[in-house]
Amino acid sequence: MGDLNHKTKLGQPALYRILDANLDRAREGIRTIEEWFRFGLDNSEMAAECKNLRQQLAQWHSNELRMSRDTTTDVGTQLSHPSEENRESLEQVIQVNFCRVEEALRVLEEYGKVYHPNMGAAVKQMRYRVYTLESNLLAYGRHQTLQRANLYLVTSPSERLMSVVEAALQGGLKVVQYRDKDTDDHQRWKNARQLCQLCHRYNALFLVNDRVDIAIAVNADGVHLGQQDLPIAVAKQLLGPQKIVGKSTTNPEEMKLAIAEGADYIGVGPVYATPTKPDKQAAGLEYVRHATRHASVPWFAIGGINMNNFDDVLMAGATRVAVVRSLMQAEQPTLVTQYFLSQFTRVQTLRDRQIVPENTPADFS
């Protein structure tokens, strides 16, 4: 190992150049991320956190460090990987910049310990704040996707499981729940892992029915719990606060309780009697109307919904619907998905034109 006071050709300590370069790298990366929070997400809180981090880093960027800069003799300025020239999406830009910031902060933390007795600990704190920012961004993205989703596919065991889900994703589906009461755990885990990867390729949410352990094992976006499953608080404790927990409700009392317990969304149904859930009585359109007026979290009408009765469910006020058979048994799941999604758009346009408040069942007949 070289001498810590090792001087560069121009007589500047190498340590200063390392700190200077990485302070720049971290600040530039944070600035890139900050612009997305500010202009892309309109999220002033996350943008302010970035600004604060940049300002804290600036305090460490002293003149003596800046003076050590000499890009003409920096052998690293020519080193670039072809992948640095291409970015496929905004998500990738943000992801790459988080990596860049985290790496730079790690370097600052290690070398900073030699430069100043407080620098290592101060930068470590900042590094953890960046990790928190990154996971908050992920959680924010998840909840945005949930908010915007109209259609939710709950799967049933099928030889065509992957191809049906992929076809629906191609049609624009954004939420999938893996529901499988028949298979052994090893196969469940394999299916869940594969579905999770598939959904994430299409920027769709992937949730697991009933099983918090499998959701954790495959890093799913969350779980869907029934009345007999783990309490929401326990599931959140196990999954972490960034994940989504949904809950089934069949009547107004269950709805009130699920919302009070912190459900991120609720299932509302069965709207119609359904062979997929033969022991459950239909809650009917009346319960959909109740949800329209009272649910304060995103809710999905579910149970026996198909292309024929879909309009009635929408007219009762539903803006989100979950289905099993309508997609799992469809010959052309992409087309069926597109049909459902186009109907949501049609009804929303009618609502907008007639200025019908969002939480009032509509009558457009």
Ligand SMILES: Cc1ncc(COP(=O)(O)OP(=O)(O)O)c(N)n1
């Ligand atoms: C979106 C959604 N809503 C309701 C259910 C039903 O859940 P549950 O009552 O726990 O019954 P099972 O699905 O576990 O048989 C759901 N799965 N998804």
Ligand SMILES: Cc1ncsc1CCOP(=O)(O)O
């Ligand atoms: C899982 C579930 N929970 C309430 S109804 C239902 C099944 C809905 O299935 P389908 O869409 O085939 O009627």
Ligand SMILES: [Mg+2]
């Ligand atoms: Mg359940």
